[in-house]
Amino acid sequence: MGSGDRLLEFISRRGFRKGWTVFNIAFFLLFIILPTVFILSYAVTDWSKIQNYVLNDPATMDLIIGAVVVSFEIAAIVTVIDFIAGLPVAWMMARKEFRGKQFLDTLIDMPLAVPTAALGFSAAIFWAATPNPPPFSLAVISSPMLLIILLHVVFSYPYMVRSLTAILGGIDETYETAGRTLGASRLTAVRTITLPLFRAGLVTGAILCFARSLSETGGTIIALATLYGRKMVEGDFQTGPTLIGLWKDASVSDPSLLPALAFVSILLIVLALVLLLVLKVVIMKVRLPLRKVWPTPEKLLSRGLFPKFKDSSAVLFLAAIVLVPSFFIFTYVFTGTPAQADWGLFIDALVTSFAVASVVTVVDLVTGIPLALYIVKNRSGRLAQLLDVLVNVPLIVPTAALGFSLGLFWSTLDSGAAVPILLIILAHIAFTYPLVVRNVVGAVEGVDPAFEETARTLGARPLQSFRRVLLPMIKGSILAGAIMAFTRSLGETGATLAVVANANTAPVYIVNLVNSQSYYLAAMACIILIIISYMFMLLLRRFTREEVV
Amino acid sequence: MNDQEYLCLLGPTGAGKTTALRVIAGLTAPDEGTVHFDQRDVTSVEPEHRNAVLLSQTYSLFPTMTVAENIMFGPDIRNVSDRDKEQMLVSLLDLVRLTGRAGSYPRELSGGMQQRCALVRAIATSPDVLLLDEPLRALDARLRIDLRRELKSLAKTLGLTVVHVTHDQDEALVMADRIAIIRDGRIVQVGTPSQVFNEPASPFVANFVGQSNFFTGTVVSSGPDGSEVEDDTGHRMKSRPTDVPVGEKAVLAVKVGHTRLLKLEAAKLQGRIERMLFEGRVVHVDVDVDGVGRFSAKIPASHGGRYQVGNEIGVGWNRNKAKLFPYPEGGLENELRVD
Numbered sequence: 001m002g003s004g005d006r007l008l009e010f011i012s013r014r015g016f017r018k019g020w021t022v023f024n025i026a027f028f029l030l031f032i033i034l035p036t037v038f039i040l041s042y043a044v045t046d047w048s049k050i051q052n053y054v055l056n057d058p059a060t061m062d063l064i065i066g067a068v069v070v071s072f073e074i075a076a077i078v079t080v081i082d083f084i085a086g087l088p089v090a091w092m093m094a095r096k097e098f099r100g101k102q103f104l105d106t107l108i109d110m111p112l113a114v115p116t117a118a119l120g121f122s123a124a125i126f127w128a129a130t131p132n133p134p135p136f137s138l139a140v141i142s143s144p145m146l147l148i149i150l151l152h153v154v155f156s157y158p159y160m161v162r163s164l165t166a167i168l169g170g171i172d173e174t175y176e177t178a179g180r181t182l183g184a185s186r187l188t189a190v191r192t193i194t195l196p197l198f199r200a201g202l203v204t205g206a207i208l209c210f211a212r213s214l215s216e217t218g219g220t221i222i223a224l225a226t227l228y229g230r231k232m233v234e235g236d237f238q239t240g241p242t243l244i245g246l247w248k249d250a251s252v253s254d255p256s257l258l259p260a261l262a263f264v265s266i267l268l269i270v271l272a273l274v275l276l277l278v279l280k281v282v283i284m285k286v287r288l289p290l291r292k293v294w295p296t297p298e299k300l301l302s303r304g305l306f307p308k309f310k311d312s313s314a315v316l317f318l319a320a321i322v323l324v325p326s327f328f329i330f331t332y333v334f335t336g337t338p339a340q341a342d343w344g345l346f347i348d349a350l351v352t353s354f355a356v357a358s359v360v361t362v363v364d365l366v367t368g369i370p371l372a373l374y375i376v377k378n379r380s381g382r383l384a385q386l387l388d389v390l391v392n393v394p395l396i397v398p399t400a401a402l403g404f405s406l407g408l409f410w411s412t413l414d415s416g417a418a419v420p421i422l423l424i425i426l427a428h429i430a431f432t433y434p435l436v437v438r439n440v441v442g443a444v445e446g447v448d449p450a451f452e453e454t455a456r457t458l459g460a461r462p463l464q465s466f467r468r469v470l471l472p473m474i475k476g477s478i479l480a481g482a483i484m485a486f487t488r489s490l491g492e493t494g495a496t497l498a499v500v501a502n503a504n505t506a507p508v509y510i511v512n513l514v515n516s517q518s519y520y521l522a523a524m525a526c527i528i529l530i531i532i533s534y535m536f537m538l539l540l541r542r543f544t545r546e547e548v549v
Numbered sequence: 550m551n552d553q554e555y556l557c558l559l560g561p562t563g564a565g566k567t568t569a570l571r572v573i574a575g576l577t578a579p580d581e582g583t584v585h586f587d588q589r590d591v592t593s594v595e596p597e598h599r600n601a602v603l604l605s606q607t608y609s610l611f612p613t614m615t616v617a618e619n620i621m622f623g624p625d626i627r628n629v630s631d632r633d634k635e636q637m638l639v640s641l642l643d644l645v646r647l648t649g650r651a652g653s654y655p656r657e658l659s660g661g662m663q664q665r666c667a668l669v670r671a672i673a674t675s676p677d678v679l680l681l682d683e684p685l686r687a688l689d690a691r692l693r694i695d696l697r698r699e700l701k702s703l704a705k706t707l708g709l710t711v712v713h714v715t716h717d718q719d720e721a722l723v724m725a726d727r728i729a730i731i732r733d734g735r736i737v738q739v740g741t742p743s744q745v746f747n748e749p750a751s752p753f754v755a756n757f758v759g760q761s762n763f764f765t766g767t768v769v770s771s772g773p774d775g776s777e778v779e780d781d782t783g784h785r786m787k788s789r790p791t792d793v794p795v796g797e798k799a800v801l802a803v804k805v806g807h808t809r810l811l812k813l814e815a816a817k818l819q820g821r822i823e824r825m826l827f828e829g830r831v832v833h834v835d836v837d838v839d840g841v842g843r844f845s846a847k848i849p850a851s852h853g854g855r856y857q858v859g860n861e862i863g864v865g866w867n868r869n870k871a872k873l874f875p876y877p878e879g880g881l882e883n884e885l886r887v888d
Contacts, residue, residue, distance in 0.1 A: 014595075454609040456596040457574050458623040458674055468622070472613035 012461040024370040025387065032430045036394050038412075039269065039405035042262045053259040063234065063243065064264050068271065070145065071240040071398075075213040078152040082160035082209045083202070085153075085321070088314035090164035095173070107318065109541070111326050112158050115491025115533055117507035118526035120219025121514060122329035123151045124226035125523075131229065135335045137328065144224055144237035150321065151223050152216060156209040157322050163208060167201025168194075186302040188295065203280050207396065210279065214272055215398035217241040218493020218507045222514045222522075231515040240268045241400035245497045248404060252501050262408070265401035276396050329530070332523035346525055349509035356421065356505065357489040360428040364436040364485045369478065372440035373466075377449075388441070395434045403427045403498030420500040427499045428492060432485035439481030443474040479539075487533050550712070550727075555704055557725035558714045561757070561887035565734040566714040570680045573712065574603045586677060602676040606683045608667035610655035616666050617642075617651040623674030641669045644703070660688050661696065668700070672707065679704070681713040685720065697723050718758045722746065730754050746804075752874050752884050755802040762808050762844045764801040765881060768793050768873070775868045782840040784817055791873035798876035807870035808846040810834065810856070816863020818844065822856055836864050 010016060043050065054060050092098070093105065111119065126137050127147055133139035141147045171194055179189035221242050224232055232238075232246060243264055251257040300306075371387065378384035394402060406427045447470060455465035471478075493507040506529055513522035550556050558566045571577040573584060575596035583592040591599055602623075610619050620641055624634050642648045645665035655663055664684065671679055684700065685693045701724045704711050715721050721728050722742045730738045730745060730753075738750035749755035752763065766780035768791070776791045778801050786801055793799045813819055820838035832853040836844050844864045848856075856862065877884035 448607065448609065450605040450607060450609040451611060453571075453574075453576050453596070454603055454605055455611075455622065456576070457599070457601060457603040457680070458670070459597050459600070459626045460622070461597055461626075464626055469611050469613075472611075 008461060008463065011463060017462060021370065021374055024367050025374065025383075027367045028371050028387065028391075028433070031426065032394060032433055033390055035406040035409040035426065036397055036402050036430055037269065037405065038409035039262055039265045039401065042408065043266050046259065046262070049259040050263050053256060054263045060260050063238065064260065064267065067238040067243040068240045068264065068267050070238070071214055071268070072271065072275070074145065074149055074152060074239065075210045077149055078156055078213045079160075079206050079209045081149070081153050082157050083206070085314060085317045086157060086160040086164060086205070088310050089318060090161045090168055092311060092314075093161070093165045094168035104315070104318075106541070107323060108158050108161050109537065110158075111155050111322060112487075112537065114155075114326055114530050115487075115507055115526075116155055116216055116219035117222055117491060117493050117510045118329065118529050119155055119326055120151055120222035121226060121510065121522055121526050122327065123147075123154055123219075123325035124223035125332075125519070126325040126328040128223070128227040130227065134331065136331055142227075144227055147223055147227055148220055148237075148239065150325070151219055152213040154322050154326055155216070155219070156212045157318075159208040159212060160205040163201050163205030164198070167198045167204075171197050185295065185299040187298045188302075191298075206279055207276055210276065211272065211396045211398075214268070215241060215400065215402075215494060217245055217400045217495075217497065218491070218511060221245055221493070221511055225511075225514045226519075229517065240264060241398055241494050244268075244400040244404055245494065248498050249501045261404060265404045268398045268401040269405070272396050272398060273393070327530075329523050329526050332520065333527065346506070346509055346521075346528075349504050349506045350528070352421070352504055353490050353506040356425055356428060357486045359425050360432055360489045361482050361486045363425075363429050364433050365478065365482055368433050368436035368481075369440055372437045372444060375437070375441055376444040391434050391437050393434075394431045395438075397431075398494070399427075399431050399492060400494035400498045402430055403495030406430060406495075407499040420503060423499045424496055424503055424505065427495045428489040431492070431495060432488050435484045435488060436478075436481035439477045439484070440474065443477030444470070447473050483536050483539060487536050490529070490533060550710070552710055553708045555701065555711045555713065555724060555726045557721035557728045558712060558731055559718060559721040559725075559728050559758070560716065560731035562716055563888065564731045566716070566731055567682055568734070569731065570603060570682055570712060570714055573678070574601050574680055575599050576603070600674070600677045601680055602671040602674055602678075603680045604667055604671050604682065604684055606686055608655075608663050608687075610663055610667055610670070612655055615652050615654055616647060616658070619655065619666060620670045620673050622670060627674070637673065641673055644672075645669050661692050664688065664696065668703070672709070676709075678710045678712060681711060683715055684713065685715075685717075693720075700724070722758070728758075730757065732757075749802070749872065752800050752802055752877060752881065755804070755872065755874075756885050757887065760805045760845065761802040762805060763881060763885075764803075764841070765876065766799065766801070768795050768797050768799050771795050776873055778873065780841060784841060786817065786871070787868040788871035788873040789869055793873055793875050800874045800876055800881055801871050802874065803866045803871040805833075805845045806847055808844060808864060808866050810836070810846050810848060811863035811865045813861055813863045816865050818864040820844070820862065820864060822858050822860045822862055825853070825856065825858055827853065836862060838864060 011020075054064070089104075089108070093101070093108075114122070124147065125134055127139070127141040127150055129139045129142040141150065175193050175197070176189045179193045180186065184192070220239055221232065224237060224242065228236060232242065234246065238246070244261060247257045247261045247264075251261060371391075375384045375388050375391075407423055410423055410426065451469050451473070452465045455469045456462070460468065491507055492505075493511060496503045496505050496508055497511075506525065510522050510525050510529070513519075513525065558569060560566050568577060572579045575584075575591070575594060579592065583590050585591065586599065586601070611622070614622070617638055621634055621638060624637060629637070638651070639648075642651055645668065647662060647666060647669070650658065650662065650666075655666065658666060664687075668684070685696055688696060697720060703709075713721075713724060722745075725742055727739060727741055728745045729736050730750075732753060738745055738754050740748070745754065745758050749758065749761075752761070755761040756763075764778065764780065764784075764786050766778040766784075766786070768776055769779045769785065770777045771791060771794070773790055776788050776793070777785055778788065778799055779785045788801050788803075791799070818838045818841060820836045820841075822834060823837045823843065824835040826833040827850070828847075830850055831847040832850055834846050834848060834856065836846070838844060846864065
């Protein structure tokens with residue numbers, strides 16, 4: 001018996017398999033969930049500090065409440081805009097065949113390829129009314145709130161369209177056809193039959209958009225800094241995450257800010273969890289007045305110019321509000337004034353970002369895949385159901401709050417935890433891990449368990465049946481999850497800043513450049529980051545395509 | 550069960566047939582009881598060590614592998630030498646007439662080819678027992694009937710021990726050495742096809758394997774020549790001898806195929822033809838007997854012209870074809886339920 005066989009023999013033992021599962025569940029709970037929500041314990045242990053420094057300090061309190069309210073307002077408005085503008089496009093993608101559909105499909109995903117820091121800068125120089133706007137920019141927006149809404153729409157829009165398209169594609173069109181043969185106009189059939197069926201997709205889309213907007217930090221900071229033409233200060237327009245970034249930066253020299261930081265993080269986490277739960281219940285349970293039918297006006301709206309007008313304005317929205325601002329930054333190559341710079345710093349930052357993203361992705365895969373398999377194969381078990389819900393928590397929690405919580409957790413455990421890069425990696429694992437797990441769970445659920453069972457009865461050990469039968473079938477989704485995790489880590493600013501104030505990753509480097517008004521350099525750095533991310537995006541699309549075939 | 554036997558597990562949907570197979574294969578742990586292969590208790594043995602190969606309803610041909618790779622999956626795992634595998638593959642492909650398709654992917658094969666491919670993949674590991682879960686279900690009706698013969702002869706040629714799950718009684722009758730009738734998770738009868746058909750152990754079996762007509766009443770006489778049952782309306786019908794004591798409530802069952810249409814005056818049961826269904830070789834006739842219930846019969850299609858819906862007609866049977874059962878505890882309807 002070779003050593004390979006003996007190893008296979010060993011890891012095929014029930015004991016080992018059980019141990020491996022327990023290890024992965026423990027990893028998830030201890031390294032991801034616990035640090036993410038650890039900050040909540042601060043409210044218990046250090047309540048007096050929160051009371052002294054925050055609750056009894058009206059100025060701080062106003063600041064926090066104001067920022068958190070603004071964050072939620074923006075997230076809500078953004079989600080509604082995404083839905084209204086995204087639904088017609090999702091409809092076209094799911095139901096219609098037209099020339100250039102493939103092209104439109106690629107366009108929709110484009111903003112996902114751009115790291116939010118780069119996106120924030122690009123959108124800001126396009127919209128913001130600054131003293132010296134770059135050529136061709138609109139430069140009309142002077143309200144910070146409006147600017148941030150426009151920015152958040154850009155990067156959350158693809159999530160909404162993707163979620164809606166996926167669920168629309170899954171709804172059997174025959175219901176609608178049946179409705180129409182019974183005499184309903186197209187609009188009536190869609191509104192009363194199809195729309196009520198896709199609440200689930202709406203929930204997913206709304207939660208993704210909401211969470212994404214709520215937790216965005218890097219792009220927001222950059223956009224505001226660009227608008228103000230300087231580094232942000234406390235009196236400026238603030239969202240929850242930018243406030244965390246600002247205070248975390250300042251807390252290095254002023255530890256009395258810690259309770260305020262903790263309070264804002266707790267508020268964001270708790271409100272995000274509660275609100276998303278409410279969102280889910282509202283969308284799933286509330287009876288919308290969808291039953292009533294207005295045959296005549298609906299018939300009129302189903303024909304003639306209106307549908308064309310609806311489709312073309314939705315595509316126009318995609319082009320003007322989402323795509324042009326995303327890639328406006330490329331005009332800098334032609335119009336900007338080249339500046340001398342020390343590229344070494346940027347290269348360093350880029351290398352750091354890549355190293356972090358690589359390690360994060362590997363850890364996500366190694367520990368995330370077993371957890372995903374456990375969740376799918378024990379669907380009926382309580383623990384698996386609980387894990388399935390918990391996995392979403394880091395997706396929903398604003399990354400800045402998550403980063404702060406995580407930093408606090410590890411420094412509490414070990415005051416010498418001064419290895420910043422390790423903290424950054426742990427923080428990035430926390431919010432990218434769900435992406436891998438979700439993707440793999442989705443893929444494995446689509447595979448008939450009979451394949452693996454048959455392999456087992458043919459004599460394959462569990463590991464063999466996974467590697468030779470299941471793995472080739474879900475390869476595409478695993479890669480998709482990995483690349484999502486990778487690009488997400490590469491573009492993350494909020495969590496990085498919140499865990500280590502002076503981190504040196506590429507997005508943070510860009511934030512610093514914008515803060516010091518080195519716009520040309522910032523633009524170049526953004527472009528490089530965009531190009532690299534875009535190449536990964538292309539890979540992602542190729543792999544996900546393969547699986548469909 | 551015996552070596553080289555072809556056993557059919559027959560029962561309605563949800564009776565636990567597939568669960569039984571999964572327990573044998575080791576994919577589901579039994580709530581209680583043990584599984585024995587020969588004298589060996591294998592209840593806690595992993596599926597890969599049982600050498601009991603499952604062929605699932607959908608065949609589960611691995612879509613990422615070619616036909617040859619699929620078939621050689623088992624031998625590959627067992628580290629069979631390349632030369633042996635080569636030879637084995639050639640003879641197996643030949644066995645099921647797939648020689649030209651070794652490099653195809655499962656999705657490129659027809660339903661029948663997929664079925665044969667999955668079958669040789671299972672055989673390639675020379676299993677101690679082959680577990681077939683409705684292996685013919687996904688095929689067209691015509692092909693299904695052809696493949697019954699082919700599957701059975703293959704199993705006999707190779708001397709395989711087979712457990713074949715099906716809900717199709719015709720399939721079970723044609724293919725099995727023995728049939729085990731399973732219902733609500735219990736085996737209610739095991740026997741050769743003719744035993745199960747002619748000597749059903751319960752009204753349920755009588756009806757499930759070849760539909761039966763039922764006549765409920767009280768046993769009024771019983772002897773070596775046969776028994777007689779009388780119902781509330783005074784009709785008296787005869788059956789084979791029974792051990793149900795006189796005075797007990799009983800159910801008489803007679804196969805639809807053994808029920809005859811008689812001249813009105815010659816019959817004890819008289820009724821009106823309610824419905825006639827043309828089934829090709831035979832015509833199915835439903836007769837409503839006043840106060841007793843509906844009786845069905847099959848008549849040769851060539852006789853179909855003699856009768857019409859609404860005709861008054863008699864129903865009867867040879868007493869040796871009718872079997873008497875004690876009245877089932879939960880009532881007759883409940884006994885016959887198939888869901």
